[in-house]
Amino acid sequence: MNVQKIGLIVRREYVTRVMKKSFILMTLLTPVLFLLFIVIASLIFAYEGDEQKVIAIVDDTDVLHKAIPDEKNLYFKFPEEPLDQLKQDVQEGKYDGVLVLPPIDLEDKEYLPQYYSDKRLPLTLDETVKDVVRGRVREYKLKEMGITEDEMDRLNTRVQLKPQSITDKGENNSAYSNIIGAGLGYLMTILMFMITIVYGSFVMRGVFEEKVNRINELIISSVKPMELMLGKIIGIGGVGLTQFAIWAILMPLVVMLGQLLVPGAAQTAPQMNPEMMNQISEFDLGTVINEIANQNWMLILPTLVFYFIGGYLLYASLFAAIGSALGDDMNEGQSLTLPVMLPVILSFYIAMSILRSPDSSLAFWASIIPFFSPIVMPARLAFNPPFWQIALSLILLFAGVLACVWAAARIYRVGILMYGKKANFKELWKWISYRG
Template sequence: MNNIFLITKREFLTQVKKKSFIILTLLAPLMIIAFGSVIGLMFKANESHSIIEVVDKSGLFRGQLKSDDKLNYIFVSAADESSKINNLKDNESLDGILILPELKNQNFDDLQSNSRLVINTKIGFDTKQRIVSDLINVIKKEKIKQLGIAETQLNDLDKSFTLKTINVSENNKEDSDLTFGVKTGLSMVLMYVTFMFIIIYGVRVMRSVLEEKNNRVVEIIISSVKPFELMMGKILGVTLVALTQFIIWIAMSVVGALILNTGFSAMQQNIPGGNEEIVSKLDITQIATQVSHSLLELNFPLIIGVFIIYFLLGYIFYSSIYAAIGSAVDNETETQQFTLFAILPLMLGMYGSFSLMNNPDGPLGFWLSIIPFTSPVAMIARIPFGVPVWQLALSIVLLLGTTIFMIFLAGKIYRVGILMYGNKATLKEIWKWIKG
């Protein structure tokens, strides 16, 4: 036991003393935010502004088609139709001409079949769908008007319905759409982080074992410690490194949510009541405040506790597999045939968990969060929505038992494989090591 502690301490201190670890730990949250901002800017940069001239022979659409910063409608005379079309190819300031025929005998089907859009460049699919949607809305309003329904009545028909949800299992707390969105976002973030870090740190253990094996350093090390102690020391050391990063990131996230919740609320209270321009500019501030408030309303001690338990057990479970793989092969090329067995269950759990957002308590969510191979990811995805205590306890017990069993199997493979050189391991041979 003392040897395991010494190896764990060495692995941990070796990693955390690196400048790269400190920089990455402190800057990773900012890098993630910056990455998300860059993606958003990329989508924004790819947006186009289209100018469409409209020849409205029906007289139905003038004043009804609304322009904005993405699409600008310009109505022109029907007499200029031919010349406009002829000059369209050389007109770089115009993207297309929308020609709407006369409306005869209120035959909207005939109007639709004879309407056409003449373009001089490739218009995006979203722009075309926007034009179609605008035309449909105008025709819909006209049809309803012919039925004798006033515009105020039409607006009343289109009024949205907000259904309040009261959760009796959470002390009759109201669940808003924003709260559900926050839970979904938190669920996806926790699930993806768990998935990525189990793979990243698991591969790190495998490469560390493989490097020591190829350098023959392990022959010297196991003269002083048992192979099982060396394996467990490496796994636990890297586990503590990952746990240290998570604790720092969780603390930064909670502090950030508190700052958003208190700071932005104070800003809103100090806004002059009549200054609509300032209020409109702070819409994003209000959203950030509501999101941070919804985050703080969640049962964070439970979520953080469950997250840490499942990450630790899931990481030790899969790191045992990675350590066994590293000891059984001689180079990274040979690891590819075995790492698939470790990655596939995690991928199954992650992609299967995307369907849990709409029904966290469904049969798929239950079994994915109970089966040990997928529970480290699936249960993390479910926990923000609330999980019955008995399911949580059953899942942890099964995962703990399976992890201990996997450590036992990996130890038997590691004991033999760590000293095997030049002999390509096969599944049949690994099975013999386990039996022996």
């Protein structure tokens, strides 16, 4: 292979793409759009509605002591009129509803106040009213049962398992290891998934365009098909790295900017389940930073680079082969791209599911088999998988890369000179077996 010529091809593939207006726009606009998304999302979350409600309360047993602070958009009144009169007032628009509080039964776990109105309360106000009443009922019950607030507080015990290694080999984890591992694994998997899909399809499109432009035969009379294919794959890989490098710099800036614009944006934007929120709110930042710093980055980072290179080469070469087999109409190619997309999507789901059990047998097998490992293994890296598994997985991955590049190059050299109809898998198989 002629390294100098591959270099020329890499340069052309890289420069023509990076200099394109659409590339520059995409690269710069993505963080801006992201910023916009954060701002809009947090504004939406912060928005609680501007409906003002006035609620009349009938409290014959004096549960609320006639005093209840007005909430945002919610006002409480304690009128003296009888219920029938109040219902009348609601119809006349003086109040939005009447809340009737029954006497509290200490034995009963349920408390059922009635709300009289023809319109239901909006969900958030409904919650607010319930919260207020629940708090008062609780106070009332505590007082009746003779329990002080302090005693009640002591009944709440926080339990957390603190892992302690028995031998030196044991995993030296803090209480937050699992969550942080999952977070890091999640990030790495998303990164690998995007790289394979996005830049893989760039490669496919590039190969296809050369074919449609009918320039292949001219180029192939100067360089070997393998050189053209590798040059293209490496060049586009470089474009991907450039884009990610720019984003890596811009994204933190954007997030900071977002927090300046909308205080608290970062907390409200991601939708998390309350349980996870609870755990996170109990985090103390020092431990978290400590935990992240304690990750074995000396192993994770180089390993991640190998998975990036291996995963990208493997899938990009397959995408190149598919691109060469397409006919003049790219849209016809669905049936050809699906078999390549399928393992990528599948491994993404596998990776998501094993974040919960990173040492399961599914996790093991999926992170060893070449087509899945570049996306699945990065999800496990933060959980300290045994070194031999990483080594085996990488060896198999690069064996897989060699096999895929070889097979793809054999399809590619035939495919790029075939015009008209797209090929089917039977034909691709035949092309692999052609000599010379």
